[in-house]
Amino acid sequence: MADSRTAYRTCPFCEAACGLELTIVDERVVAARGDRDHVFSHGFVCPKGATFGQVTDDPDRLRRPLVRRAGTHVEVDWDEAFDVVADGLRPVLETHGPHAVAIYLGNPNVHTMAGGLYLSPLVKALGTRNVFSASTVDQMPKHVSCGYLFGSPLTIPVPDLDRTDLLLMLGANPWESNGSLATAADFPGRLKAIQARGGRFIVVDPRRTRTAEHADEHLFIRPGTDAFLLFGLVHTLFADNLLNPSPYVAGVAEVGRLAAAFAPEVVSPACGVPADRIRSLAHELAASPRAAVYGRIGTCTVEFGTLTSWLIDVVNALTGNLDRPGGVMFPLAPHVRRGTGSGQGFRVGRWHSRVRGLPEVKGELPVATLADEIETPGDEQVRALVTVAGNPVLSTPNSGRLDRALAGLSFMVSVDPYLNETTRHADVVLPPPDAVRKGHYDFSFLALAVRNFAAYHPPVLPPLPGAMDECDILARLTTIVSGQEVIADPERLLAAALRAGPYDLTLEQLIESPHGVDLGPLEPRLPEVLRTPSGRVELCPAPLAADVERLRAALTREPAGLVLIGRRHLRSNNSWMHNVPALVKGRDRCTLQLHPADAARLDLTDGDDAQVTSRVGTITARVEVTAAVMPGVVSLPHGWGHDVPGTRQTVAAAHPGVNSNVLTDESVIDPLSGNSVLNGIPVEIKPLVRS
Secondary structure (H helix, E strand, C coil): CCCEEEEEEECCCCCCCCEEEEEEECCEEEEEEECCCCCCCCCCCCHHHHCHHHHHCCCCCCCCCEEEECCEEEECCHHHHHHHHHHHHHHHHHHHCHHHEEEEECHHHHHCHHHHHHHHHHHHHHCCCCEEECHHHHCHHHHHHHHHHHCCCCCCCEECCCCCCEEEEECCCHHHHCCCCCECCCHHHHHHHHHHCCCEEEEECCECCHHHHHCCEEECCCCCCHHHHHHHHHHHHHHCCCCCCCCCEECHHHHHHHHCCCCHHHHHHHHCCCHHHHHHHHHHHHHCCCEEEEECHHHHCCCCHHHHHHHHHHHHHHCCCECCCCCEECCCCCCCCCCCCCCCCCCCCCCECCCCCCECECCECCHHHHHHHHHCCCCCCCCEEEEECCCHHHHCCCHHHHHHHHCCCCEEEEECCCCCCCHHHCCEEECCCCHHHCCEECCCHHHHECCCEECEECCCCCCCCCCCCHHHHHHHHHHHHHCCCCCCCHHHHHHHHHHHCCCCCCHHHHHCCCCCEECCCCCCCCCCCCCCCCCCEECCCHHHHHHHHHHHHHHHCCCCCEEEECCCCCCCCCCCCCCCHHHHCCCCCCEEEECHHHHHHCCCCCCCEEEEECCCCEEEEEEEECCCECCCEEECCCCCCCCCCCCCCHHHHHCCCCCHHHCCCCCCECCCCCCECCCCEEEEEEECCCC
16 A cells, blocks of 8 residues: 555553554554564564554544533533643642642553653642552552662562573463563563473462463462462571572571461461472472562452562572572663662651551552542542542442542542543543554663663654643643643653663664664672662561561461452453453453352352452352362452443443452551552352342
8 A cells, every 4th residue: 555654663551562563554553463573572462452553543532621511521622621620720729738639640651651751740749648549559569578678669670581490470460461560572472481491480379360271380379378378488498498598688587587487387278388389399499590489460469468579579589589590680771870789778658648547658648548538528638639541440449439439529630531430520631642642662661671672662643633742731730730831841851861871872773773672681780779778688677577477367367258359351451441342352251250169059150140249349240150260269350340321431331341349448458568458358149039
């Protein structure tokens, strides 16, 4: 076709940072496939990336701002929309102070340059302590544990997948998620490569996931008990004299004293993994010259999430696999300056939430208390809310309560391309352009990549008439709040960061390299990467050590009858992708999975409808009987529940599913991180009367 051209792009739909090759016809993306010349992904693409053009051209995407008038959202121009924002926010700030305005940041922000560059100025301009994000839904325990260990919550080691020979994965399902807090394009291919070179990978999970099906071994474990298993490994490393810590690691003996109470025979009844397998697994990790332990969502969204995240790296450190090729290592992103090997360290609790007194962590409060702050009268009650790229009505615990709370706000503004379950409450919705019409650089994911590389792509298509770039939207919001004009220039800021970075890269070089620039395998970075006052890895921080007694007390706790866990699917990313026809077609994926033994006991068969009840809510779900879940465990995917009025997502509404977070409990959190507990929720299940 004479008017056809090819363009290249980084896929923004998950953390894998795959390269895409786009076919452009008449200023539209008509095809997307993996970029075979990309230095990191080498042509890999998943179903989400293949629908890139369908996402950008979704007829339900908002192209102009919306303002709510008489209960209905109507299109207006940008100046009028920002006038309404100013008229709504300024009176709240002037009358009730900055803490009466809250801001919620969804995880799509880490997939955009705007999120990386212009959210911090907006938060600073607001001056509110009521900052909330998706981080306290799915990953804050890892930030907290790494903050204490290494001095910075952003210093997160990743598994060196391309060189390891033994990988132990807990609560991770990269065959479906493409990986998380470990940027690894074609994660499944990298796992297969471990096996091809004679290595192994082992999966620990309450469900036989797609990843577990491909693993060399799958160990079922009771939800929320990974910390017991890990402490059993640590106990064995000490008891059997298998220690090989780096000289940069301090606090080894203190960890040994804590581990004394967690012998494999003691923890096995609680976690369900046989004691002899715990002991042999510790020996295998210690004997392998290139081994890594990696944990993700399932290890963070539990009541001992921070202890579990900590123990993962304790095992890596004690076996000598921290900062060693083939173990877990620290990426060096092209926009990040090298450190000096020490710093001020990490602390939490610089302020506390007004209602529940929950401590600040990493500059924000637990999203589990957002509804408290809105509903509870008093000084500094939250009366206005700003949301940027988030859908907390579907993604946060006891989301039915939050949904009701949002309806009582004095004012709400959302930066979002859709009128969804959350933004339907907004007085103003400001839509950013689609991904093909803005520049892309991964500030977050390049700092988590399993191989160092860099990529930047300028906009592929020009802005639509009357559109506004997302960086400009956030800059103008900052101007309204601060009273000082903010001009967005993302490429200038990126160019400056690259010049100050470690690779002598320029923005021009990246623009001239559409397939990315390979910067080599991960290299040891201790002690340079550390920000602890001691200049060493603090393996036994006092706040973590103090929480071990809570874990020890749980050893003898009677297990709940049935507990709920979540699950992922390759064609979903939380609630994002459910308005794309190609990604929701086929059989219903929003089902309640339960084991055949539990189904028989409850008189349920495949395809029945069941009532699921927790302490905070009740839903009805279609039953799927499968041995993929262990007895006593039921599973629902998250991100569904597109059946509420007032949204404009046609395809999602036709495939609504049910919202699993109606069942999760906002009163139960991991106390060290404030992270919500979304796995291991006690539930009761009853069959509905068959007609």
